Amino acid sequence: MPLPRPEVDVAIVGGGIVGLATAHRLLERRPDLEVVVLEREPEVGQQQSSRNSGVLHAGLYYTPGSAKARWSRAGKPLLERFCTEHGVPVARTGKVVVAVDRTELPALDALAERARANGVEIHRLGPEGLRDHEPHVTGVAGLWTPETAVTDFHAVCHALTDAIRHAGGEVRTSTEVVDLHTRDHQVDVTSTRGHELTARAVVVCGGLQADRLLAATATATATATATGAPTHDDVRIVPIRGSWLELRPDQRHLVRGNIYPVPTGGGLPFLGVHLTRRVDGQVWVGPNAVPVLARNGRSPSSVDGNDVRDLLAFPGTWRLARAHARVAAGELWRDRSLSAMVRAVQRYVPAIEAAHLRRGPWGVRAQLVDRSGRLVDDFTVRELGRTIHLVNAPSPAATSALAIGAELAGRAGAVLRS
Ligand SMILES: Cc1cc2nc3c(=O)[nH]c(=O)nc-3n(C[C@H](O)[C@H](O)[C@H](O)COP(=O)(O)OP(=O)(O)OC[C@H]3O[C@@H](n4cnc5c(N)ncnc54)[C@H](O)[C@@H]3O)c2cc1C
Numbered sequence: 437m438p439l440p441r442p443e444v445d446v447a448i449v450g451g452g453i454v455g456l457a458t459a460h461r462l463l464e465r466r467p468d469l470e471v472v473v474l475e476r477e478p479e480v481g482q483q484q485s486s487r488n489s490g491v492l493h494a495g496l497y498y499t500p501g502s503a504k505a506r507w508s509r510a511g512k513p514l515l516e517r518f519c520t521e522h523g524v525p526v527a528r529t530g531k532v533v534v535a536v537d538r539t540e541l542p543a544l545d546a547l548a549e550r551a552r553a554n555g556v557e558i559h560r561l562g563p564e565g566l567r568d569h570e571p572h573v574t575g576v577a578g579l580w581t582p583e584t585a586v587t588d589f590h591a592v593c594h595a596l597t598d599a600i601r602h603a604g605g606e607v608r609t610s611t612e613v614v615d616l617h618t619r620d621h622q623v624d625v626t627s628t629r630g631h632e633l634t635a636r637a638v639v640v641c642g643g644l645q646a647d648r649l650l651a652a653t654a655t656a657t658a659t660a661t662a663t664g665a666p667t668h669d670d671v672r673i674v675p676i677r678g679s680w681l682e683l684r685p686d687q688r689h690l691v692r693g694n695i696y697p698v699p700t701g702g703g704l705p706f707l708g709v710h711l712t713r714r715v716d717g718q719v720w721v722g723p724n725a726v727p728v729l730a731r732n733g734r735s736p737s738s739v740d741g742n743d744v745r746d747l748l749a750f751p752g753t754w755r756l757a758r759a760h761a762r763v764a765a766g767e768l769w770r771d772r773s774l775s776a777m778v779r780a781v782q783r784y785v786p787a788i789e790a791a792h793l794r795r796g797p798w799g800v801r802a803q804l805v806d807r808s809g810r811l812v813d814d815f816t817v818r819e820l821g822r823t824i825h826l827v828n829a830p831s832p833a834a835t836s837a838l839a840i841g842a843e844l845a846g847r848a849g850a851v852l853r854s
C-alpha cells in the first residue's frame with residue numbers, strides 16, 4: 437500500500453543558529469516549501485548559539501580551501517548584512533594578534549600568510565603599531581585585521597526565527613527528536629511524544645547531540661548500514677567547556693576590540709585565552725578549554741551518567757586523553773586558579789590585575805572526535821537516506837551560519853528532487 441503524502445517538505449532538527457539559518461536560506465530560495473524547525477528546548481538558541489564569545493571571525497586561522505575557510509569567508513558578510521537589516525547589533529571592532537616575544541614570530545608570520553591565503557585584510561605591526569590599536573598591549577610584533585566583528589548570536593537566533601515565521605515556516609519548540617527513519621521517499625520523525633511528522637527530507641543540526649542523532653538515523657536506516665555509512669561507533673561528541681572572566685566595568689577601557697595571543701594550541705583547535713569587547717561593551721577574558729562530563733549540564737562541573745558512559749565506551753576518548761594529557765592538565769589548572777588565567781593575559785596586557793576580574797559565564801563546545809582520538813577540525817556533513825547531518829559545527833560555525841545554511845539548503849533541495 438502506498439504511504440500517505442509526507443506532512444512537510446523539510447524538517448530541520450535543532451533550533452540553534454545553524455538549523456535556523458538553514459530554514460531561513462531554504463525559504464528564501466523556495467518560499468513554496470513547507471519547512472518546520474524542531475527544537476527540544478522551550479526556546480531557540482539556548483545551547484552553544486547563546487553561550488559563545490560573539491565574535492564574527494574574519495578567517496585567519498583556517499586551512500585554505502577547508503569548509504571552515506570557505507564558509508566563514510562567505511558567511512561573515514552575509515551575517516553582518518542580516519544583522520543590519522534585522523536590527524541586531526553588530527560592530528566591526530577589529531582584532532590584534534600579539535607576539536609577546538621573538539620565539540612567537542615564526543608562528544605569527546605563518547598566521548599572516550594563512551590569513552592572506554584566505555583573502556583576509558591583514559597588516560603586520562611593530563610594538564608601536566600594536567599600541568596604536570590597543571594602547572595597553574605589550575608585544576614585539578603583531579597582526580591587525582579590521583574585518584573582525586562582534587554581535588549577539590542569541591539575538592540573531594530570534595531574528596532568524598521571526599524571518600522564518602514571516603516566510604511561512606514553523607519553529608516548533610519543546611520537541612525532542614529521538615528517531616529518524618527513512619522509508620522510500622520520506623522520513624518518519626519521532627519525538628518523545630511519539631510520531632511527530634513525516635518529511636520529504638530532514639536536515640539535522642543537533643550541536644552537542646549530533647552523534648546521537650546520527651545514531652538514531654543510522655540504526656533505523658537499513659540502506660545506510662548496507663552502504664557502510666558511518667554509525668555512532670565512528671565518532672563521538674566530546675564536550676569541552678569554555679569559561680570566561682569578566683573585566684570590571686571601570687576597567688573596560690583596557691580593551692578596545694579583540695586581542696588574541698599567537699595560537700599555540702598544542703595540536704588542539706582552540707585560540708588561546710583572549711580578550712573580547714562584546715557588542716554591548718562588556719569585556720570578556722577567555723574562554724579556556726576544559727573537558728567536562730556533561731553535554732548539557734546545569735553547572736560548569738555537572739556530571740551526566742549517560743554522557744560519561746558514552747565517553748568511557750569510546751576508544752577515541754582514551755586516545756585523545758593520552759595524546760593531550762599535558763595540555764588538558766594546564767587547562768584544568770587555569771580553570772581552578774584565577775591567578776593562572778590572569779597570568780595568561782598579563783603576558784600581553786600587563787595592566788590587567790586579578791582584582792579587575794570576576795567570574796563570568798560559560799558554555800560547552802560540541803567537539804567531534806574520531807576513533808583514533810583525533811579532534812575533527814573541519815565542518816563535517818554526512819548524508820544517510822533522506823537525512824543530512826551536520827555532525828561537526830565548532831567555531832566559527834556561528835559566524836558561518838548563513839553559508840552553512842545555504843549548503844545544507846542546497847543538499848535538501850537535491851534530496852527533494854531525487
Ligand atoms: C565557549 C564557546 C565560544 C565560542 N565562540 C564563538 C565565536 O566567537 N564565534 C563563532 O563563530 N563561534 C563560536 N563558538 C561556536 C558556536 O557557538 C557554535 O559553532 C554554533 O553555535 C553551533 O550552532 P549549532 O546550531 O550547530 O549548535 P547549537 O547552538 O548547540 O544548537 C543545536 C540545537 O539542537 C537542539 N537539539 C539537540 N538535540 C535535539 C533533539 N534530539 N531534538 C531537537 N532538538 C535538539 C539543541 O537544543 C540546540 O538548540 C563558540 C562556542 C563555544 C561553546
